[in-house]
Amino acid sequence: MNEQNDTHKDAIDINDFVFAATGARMRRLTTPEGEHWFVAADVATDLGYANTRQALIWHVAPDCTKSLNELAQGVYTVDTSRKLAGHRLQKSMKMVNLRGLVALVQGSTKPECQPFKAWVSEVIETIQQNGSYSLEPSPAQTPAVGPPAYVMPQQVADAIVRLEMRNIRADEMLAAAQREQTELLREMSRSQNTIAEALQDIAETLRFRHPQPKLTPRQLLATWRTKNLVFTEDIHAVAAYLAPALVRGEASYRIEEIATRTGLSLARVHDCIRTLLKRGCMRQTGCAADGAPIYVLP
The missing domain is CATH 1.10.10.10 (Winged helix-like DNA-binding domain superfamily/Winged helix DNA-binding domain)
Structure with missing residues (x-):
C-alpha cells in the first residue's frame, strides 16, 4: 500500500479535489491500483458529524468502506508498516474510498461544502441533459507529452481559493495572537521584576530602620x-x-x-x-x- 501511485494520473489532483470537497486536508492511502482511501474518523469530524459510525451507516454504501487491515492484506510490507506509523494510522481504523467521502460531503451541512455540492449537482444535470460530462483539456500542456492534463472546474478552483484565503486569514490572526501573547508575557515578566525589586527595597528599608541586635x-x-x-x-x-x-x-x-x-x-x-x-x-x-x-x- 502506497501513499501515492506513480503509474496513475488523476484528472484532478486528489489533494485539491478533497480540499475543495471538505475544506480540510485529509490523511489518505492509495492502493497500487490507484484507489484512494481516507480515514473515516477524519472525514466525519471535519465535516461536522458527531458520530462517525452512525454517519457511515446513514450515508456510505457498505462497499465504500473497509478497515485498514483489509486494505493492507496482501501488500503489507515493512515499508507499509513504517508509513502507517508515520501517519499515526492503526489497522483497526475504518477507511472510506472517494465515493464514500463524496457521500459524506453530500450529507454534510458544513458551509464550506456547498460550492462542491453545487458542482456535483451541475455534473449530474449535464450528464442527464447531454449524456456525458468532461473536463476541458489544459491549453498549457504540450501535445503528446505525458498523460493528458485538464482544466480544474471553476467551482472547484473557486472553492480552493476561498478556503486558502480563509486559511491565510486564520494564520494571520494566529500570528497576531501569538505576538500579543508574547508581548503580554514580556510585560508580566517586567512587572514581576519591578515588584521583586520593590519588595527588596522595602526589606532593605525595614532592615535599616530595625537593625537586628548584635550577638554578645x-x-x-x-x-x-x-x-x-x-x-x-x-x-x-x-x-x-x-x-x-x-x-x-x-x-x-x-x-x-x-x-x-x-x-x-x-x-x-x-x-x-x-x-x-x-x-x-x-x-x-x-x-x-x-x-x-x-x-x-x-
Missing part, C-alpha cells in the same frame, strides 16, 4: 551551653577566648596563643577546637598571612 559573646556562649555544644570546662575556656572575635566577624589565633591564654596544653587546645568545629559552633574559612586559622560563625 555571653549570649553566644549561653546558646552553645543550651544546645550542649560546650560540655567541658576546657572547651568552654577555648570557646570563651574565641567568642568576642567571632561575634565581631572572625577569630584568627594560633594554637600556641590560645594555649598560653587558657593555660591548656597544645594538644588539648587542638582537641577543643576540633570539637567546636565538629559540633557546628564555628567553621574555618582559611588561614591568615601568619598561618593562623581563621574561624567564623556558621
Whole structure:
C-alpha cells in the first residue's frame, strides 16, 4: 500500500479535489491500483458529524468502506508498516474510498461544502441533459507529452481559493495572537521584576530602620551551653577566648596563643577546637598571612 501511485494520473489532483470537497486536508492511502482511501474518523469530524459510525451507516454504501487491515492484506510490507506509523494510522481504523467521502460531503451541512455540492449537482444535470460530462483539456500542456492534463472546474478552483484565503486569514490572526501573547508575557515578566525589586527595597528599608541586635559573646556562649555544644570546662575556656572575635566577624589565633591564654596544653587546645568545629559552633574559612586559622560563625 502506497501513499501515492506513480503509474496513475488523476484528472484532478486528489489533494485539491478533497480540499475543495471538505475544506480540510485529509490523511489518505492509495492502493497500487490507484484507489484512494481516507480515514473515516477524519472525514466525519471535519465535516461536522458527531458520530462517525452512525454517519457511515446513514450515508456510505457498505462497499465504500473497509478497515485498514483489509486494505493492507496482501501488500503489507515493512515499508507499509513504517508509513502507517508515520501517519499515526492503526489497522483497526475504518477507511472510506472517494465515493464514500463524496457521500459524506453530500450529507454534510458544513458551509464550506456547498460550492462542491453545487458542482456535483451541475455534473449530474449535464450528464442527464447531454449524456456525458468532461473536463476541458489544459491549453498549457504540450501535445503528446505525458498523460493528458485538464482544466480544474471553476467551482472547484473557486472553492480552493476561498478556503486558502480563509486559511491565510486564520494564520494571520494566529500570528497576531501569538505576538500579543508574547508581548503580554514580556510585560508580566517586567512587572514581576519591578515588584521583586520593590519588595527588596522595602526589606532593605525595614532592615535599616530595625537593625537586628548584635550577638554578645555571653549570649553566644549561653546558646552553645543550651544546645550542649560546650560540655567541658576546657572547651568552654577555648570557646570563651574565641567568642568576642567571632561575634565581631572572625577569630584568627594560633594554637600556641590560645594555649598560653587558657593555660591548656597544645594538644588539648587542638582537641577543643576540633570539637567546636565538629559540633557546628564555628567553621574555618582559611588561614591568615601568619598561618593562623581563621574561624567564623556558621
